[in-house]
Amino acid sequence: MQNPRESALDVLMKVDKKEALSHIAIGETLEKYQFSDKKDRAFFTRLCQGTLERRLTIDYVINQYSKMKVNKLKPLVRALLRMGVYQILYLDQIPDSAACNECVKLAKKRGFSKLSGFVNGVLRTVSRQKENIVFPSREKDVVKYLSVSYSMPEWIVRHFLSNYSEQDTENIVRSFLEPKKxxxxxxxxxxxxxxxxxxxxxxxxxxxxxxxxxxxxxxxxxxxxxxxxxxxxxxxxxQDESSMLAGKIADVKEGQDILDMCSAPGGKALYMADKLHGTGQVLARDLTEYKVELLEENMERTGFHNIRSQVWDARILDEDLRESMDVVLCDVPCSGLGIMGKKHDIKYNLEEKVLKELVSLQREILKTAVAYVKPGGVLIFSTCTINPKENEDNYRWLAAQPGFEPEDITSLLPEYLRIETAKEGYIQLLPGIHPCDGFFIGKLRRMK
Missing domain, CATH: 3.30.70.1170 (Sun protein; domain 3)
Incomplete structure (x- = not known):
């Protein structure tokens, strides 16, 4: 990796143009330069992730000191200013002069010599004024304050505030900016x-x-x-602990037949296969060849023989599996609001209207899921989001299906998580409040 800043610039431009998801673009670059200097790789990663996760805040600052608004700038200039401002505001170990000079050099190298003075001027102004930046007032507009302070779209802030207290909302959005373990x-x-x-x-x-x-x-x-x-x-x-917890709550027993309906990249399927101790079988499915290949890579590496993969649309009922499974895990496609700290693209690309569309898709899949559970078997429903319509509402809809009853999961939880809703069969984990991703897990048993 000859120039980590230039590599970061390439990633930021790809993401800005929606040519790649950030975690994939970053991962591919790290793979390409896996034998490069460790410090360069670490700086590249932090520069990419930090610039992306703080993008709304950074744009707010740029718009105060640039004659041309961020959304009107050329993609390369926009990316250079963003990563320059990130270094000036958030990387104390990088001298402001170095941040400015390196961005100017990259502008010239990439054929933007005429705009290098503009880049230099904006960045040096931010450097001089960084102690005087005026941010929104919490008292006047709490939504805008939280949005700009924690780089979170206003509609998501309003969504959280409609379901949680102001303090819990701040804890949640703050957590997405904290270093990820x-x-x-x-x-x-x-x-x-x-x-x-x-x-x-x-x-x-x-x-x-x-x-x-x-x-x-x-x-x-x-x-x-x-x-x-x-x-x-x-x-x-x-695998995050929230995802492990879904497998834990399934309470897998040796010899069981398990179906993981939306499995890729396969963490929960492998967790449950491990608990079978070589017995039983896990059938892990997903929608596309690409997703199943991700699953198979993990299967091959771990060497488990009691798990098999299959491409399958979870919305389509497989009559051969009707009422045949001891455990059905249904980790449905969701809005991903609980993992925005790891997948920064979500908060910038997700639209509010999609939340309603997702609920409809989820119920299509869940309607199929209930058909696979044998009498006495269990259905685990999970998501990586923080949205009652996707989570609690869907869980109650499942609980109303004939023959299914919520099962108390209190004894399966760490003592720290034994909250009231566990008795009703579900738990909502919140980042910034619990030490894991935002995640919903519910358990139901088929009684007949």
């Missing part, structure tokens, strides 16, 4: 937890216990995950 799910079938931890430490990785489940391990100070010996040996998968 990498969480591993230990695969018991491929060696002991102690062996995994020892292997990680031998590669100079900082290891900490998870906060909710014993399978969870937090790691920091690693470079390229796929080069770790424990990764290649299938000793873990990368």
């Amino acid at each position: 990498t969480t591993l799910s230990w695969m018991e079938s491929n060696g002991s937890r102690e062996e995994l931890v020892d292997s990680l430490k031998r590669e100079d990785i900082t290891v900490k216990d998870g906060e909710l489940l014993p399978e969870a391990i937090y790691i920091t100070h690693y470079d390229f995950l796929k080069r770790l010996s424990s990764f290649r040996q299938g000793r873990f998968i990368v």
Whole structure:
């Protein structure tokens, strides 16, 4: 990676033009330069992620000091200003002069010499005025204040405020800007937890216990995950604790038949296959060849033989599976409002009208899901969002289906999460309040 700033510029432009999702564009660049200097790779990653996650705040600042508004700028100039302002406002270890000069150099290198003076002028003005920037007043307009302060679209802020207190809303949106920990799910079938931890430490990785489940391990100070010996040996998968919790609440027993309807990239399916200890079977499905290939990569690496994959549209009923499954996991496509801290594109690309459309799609899938559960079996319904219409409303709709009853999940939860709704069979996890992604999990049992 000869110039991490130039690599970051390329990623920011791809994302701005909607040519790639940010986590994919960043991941592909890191893969390409996996043997580059660790510091360069770390700076590239932080510059990309930081600029993207703070974009609304950065644009607010640029618009105060630029004669031309952000949305009128040429894509390359817009990307340069954004990453320059990010460095000036948020990276204390980078001198403002370096941030300005490097952006000017890139403007000239990319054929924008005539606009390099404009780039220089805006960035140097921001540098001089950064202690005097006027942000929206909380007292006058709490929505605009939270939107600009935490780089969150106003409609999403209003959505959260309509469902949660002002303090909880601020905790949620603040959490999306906090550094994200990498969480591993230990695969018991491929060696002991102690062996995994020892292997990680031998590669100079900082290891900490998870906060909710014993399978969870937090790691920091690693470079390229796929080069770790424990990764290649299938000793873990990368999985947030909220996702692990969905598998935990399923309470898998040896010998069971399990269907994961919307599985890719397969974390929950692998978590449950691990709990079967080589018995039973997990059928993991998803809509496209691409998604199933992601699942199969993880299956091959972990080496489990009690899991198979299949391309299948979850909306279409498979008569061969009717009332045949002990556990059906239905992690439906959703708005993703609970994982915006890891997938920055969501908050910028999602439209409010899509929330209603998603509820309709989810119910199509859930209507099919109930048909697969055998008498006495369970249905796990989950999403990675924070939206009562997608979550609680859908759960109540499921509970009204003939023969299904909510099942108390209190005993399956860490004591820290044993809230009142667990008795009714569901839990809504909130980032900034719980130590994990925003996630909804509900459990129902088929009584007849």
